[in-house]
Amino acid sequence: MAFARSRQTLAIAGVLGLALGVTACGTGNDKKSGNAGSAECTAYEKYGDNDGKKVTIYSSIRDIEADRLNESWKQFEDCTGIDIDHEGSGEFEAQLGVRVDGGNAPDLAFIPQPGLLKRFVDAGKLKPVGAATKTEAEANYSPDWLKYSTLNGQLYGAPLGSNVKSFVWYSPKMFKDKGWTVPTTWDELIKLSDTIAASGTKPWCAGIESGDATGWPATDWIEDVLLRTAGPEVYDQWTTHGIPFNDPKVADALNRAGTILKNDKYVNAGFGGVKSIATTSFQEAGVPITTGKCALHRQASFYANQWPQGTKVAEDGDVFAFYFPAIDPAQGKPVLGGGEFVAAFNDRPEVQVVQTYLASGEYANSRAKIGDWVSANKKLDLANVPNPVDKLSVQLLQDEKTVFRFDGSDLMPAAVGAGTFWKGMVEWINGKDTAAVLNGIEGSWK
Amino acid sequence: MTTATPTVPTGAQAIRKSTAAGRVRKRLNSRTATLVSIVIAIAWTVPTVGLFVSSFRPENEIKTTGWWTVFSNPQFTLENYQEVLFGRSSSSGQLASYFINSLAITIPSVLFPLAFAALAAYALAWINFRGRDWLYIAIFALQIVPLQMALVPLLRFFSTGVTIAGVQVLPAWDLVDEQKFAQVWFAHTCFALPFAVFLLHNFISQLPADLMEAARVDGATHPRIFRTIVLPLITPALAAFGIFQFLWVWNDLLVALIFAGGGNETAPLTVRLAEMAGSRGNEWQRLTAGAFVSIVVPLIVFLSLQRYFVRGLLAGSVKG
């Protein structure tokens, strides 16, 4: 009986399958990389013929940003015949490890944390870049950048996108109305803050809530200040644990940041007291600027995407950003930033070709034209960057005088940089004193 | 074919006009009882209502005023749903595609553990063999293994196969695109089994022993008893577990993320909705609408199966 029934099921299944097969034949959607010989493809001839090959990429880039990525390498795919299969995930950092350990690593990964990159190099999972990629990367990126992906004398990936974190957002309109001017030194910044505070409104707004990454905006604050007070050399020692995490210089920087972040007269405009910084999401934190409740908000260039719809981001618009001023003129013009590196888990020729292409100037310009993107690539033409804040960022990154340093929490081992450092900052905002917080983080760094 | 099939007692179907709890309720001041139950029901529903109302409010309103202000200042929009369903991203027009993925993942992931666990639970309850109690306890205890810790070994099982002392015992699965569904089914089935065996064992072991005895005396074999006596009696209990498993698989994110990947060939709705939250964090307006889109199906399933559900749990207590 059971047998008869299952035979029947099979028959039904067969009929269904046939029907579906017929519908499938009606709409042929086979993708052809047909235009390999056309004019716009001449630029891609150097990448050779890899028709039909597939390269998988894993990153933390999702949604519209991911669509833009796909658009940016569309022509490359059409001309070289390589099929780039990109997958973005909000769980990127944790899932990449699972996939690699599980023997299911992607060909390429856009890794935003040099600390994570180092972990995979140490575990012997990543492949050093090929000669062509290395030449391209060295021609287009400064040693300042490449040192973050160079381990044991080998380059493990060229940078891709970047962002500049040393920005303070403000409302040009509000500044004009009230007669305030954009500060260019730390003293001016504090003076301006006092002026605003005296006028009855709190000057600064901040928020460090960010789901399971809560705390990171505060680490940026500390890093930015430390880079300005102690200089890039000390900063480098600090991120590599050459000096202890609780070094007096770090404590000084934290206390100086505290004169703003833990000052009840200064924060938290539009949200409440100091402690409200801990529970305000970083996406919402700057929004009071648009309603006139807040004047200053320190956040990276990518905050440009967080403003409510209809907000004009421009030097003469509703909101814009100025460079977070230097504190000690002797330390030059430090810029804190971040970015991702294109690291390879496989070294098949087509993977190396894609890696080389992503390091090139052509790619940087192709991606920048689509919008909302910044890169430290030297071949990036400023004219191709549509958005004013991105333009400002590229200018800063390409400026000879700029002393660039990578976001420190991304350089540290994840247990510290994405663990105790974040959590420590949350506790610090929540009332714990500087020394206790720093000692706690130092104790966790083994 | 002369073996008489033992008839199933139909006592469970007897209509019971008054139950113990009913008595308690009636004797209690019934107005107080009603009041308390209404208060609990409201307390349980209000958070969801808040979210539901919010999902129809404009972004700016959600962020600046409480949802209860709609009663004095009604402002509604369908924009949030539009954004979630049709999106700004080119891939989001295919939400239907993710929906199909969710279905393709969920159906086998419910059926397999259901069948395997029913067979196992029957064996553990009614077949005499040495060490069965210990085996049952061991399976029960496996419930505690956090699935996070099983992700890496299971993924390695799929992608590199099994090698013992240098010898390839099982090959890698090497699945592509929609074939990856099989990995997800496999993973969900593994993770569901301990709880399924535990729950079904509870019901099956409480079936009346004389029923089994009678069947054995008539010469029925275990497979026959399982098919003709046990299965009809526990069908409602299966429905009960089926709902729990359905809810779990439908709402799962982690397992799908690892074993199905994020593309629209295989990723379920939850993965898509998690992405919708935006690449740089959470946005209330999308989350509120997204949450409701994903709730709809489980809700329909629950409401339509609710009858079986209650009867299913009844069956476990035939013994009284």
Add this chain to the structure above:
Amino acid sequence: MEFDFAAEQPKFLMLMYGLIAFVAVVGGLLLLLDVVPAWFARRREAQLVAASVSGAPLPRRGKPQEGLFALFFLLPTLLLLAVGLVGPAIRTTLLSFMDAGSNNWVGLRNYGWMFSDPTILRVLTNTLIWVILVPLVATSFGLIYAVLVDKARLEAVAKSLIFLPMAISFVGASIIWKFVYAYRSEEQQQIGLLNQIVVSLGGEPKQWLLDSPLNTFLLIVIMVWIQAGFAMVVLSAAIKAIPADIVEAARLDGVSPWQMFWQITMPSIRPALIVVVVTLSIATLKVFDIVRTATNGNYDTSVIANEMYNQAFRYGQNGQGSALAVFLFVLVIPIVIYQIRNLRQQREG
């Protein structure tokens, strides 16, 4: 982009393969178990006939192959469990004695770390609070509600309302409650319900999730909110299954409603109660998404599963993460022992 049904075709095909596989495996197994023993039975019958004809002594009647049957019934489950859970559990235990990259043995160092680091001790305490409170409170609410709405008008609707949260994922539920706990400063309008209530009663708005240990209790509320529906449904069904004659007899004896509840209802639903409490305890031990979504373990709210995930997957500390997982295994032992006792009682009764 418009929806292309043809592109979905392989998925349905795959789903169909899955269903065919299901029918083949389950149907095949039952068929096999049905046919093979029948064949043996016929052979045995033939032997018996032959023996009686020849007058030879009857072959010793073998014990029915119960064990073999059991093996086949259990085979799929045991295979899957071995691959999916037993293997990983053993691996985790081994990893817990190794360093972060799983390269060198470090003995008990990870366990030493677990019991000496104050933040981890806090995590262990929190887990204890969770596992005591959630089953207790959720079961109580479920039971009270089940009793209250039993036989009431609109019972189905009333039950659906409580069950509703079960249909929402843990992440979704946490988002809903984060919304309830949301904070705005005094000058602003509140968007969180809880603060709105506080404000309208003349109080000051609070940042609920910031203050320990209150925040842990507020997170527990989320879990109770989700799981009370499960308790209610199971217990309600058990209550309905209490035979009417027992109730009737008790009524004739003139017992009070209170006595009725404690002497009739409670003992009758004891098995269901055990299922609920055990299931909730284990689910609570493994709770992860709620803490991760609501606070990510900040402000002293972390629990074992959350910390384990962070250590093993985010910080790359495989050893420490695994040690925490092993501690979870240990925590379940009391429940297992209780379950063994139950089983013994059941076998004897």
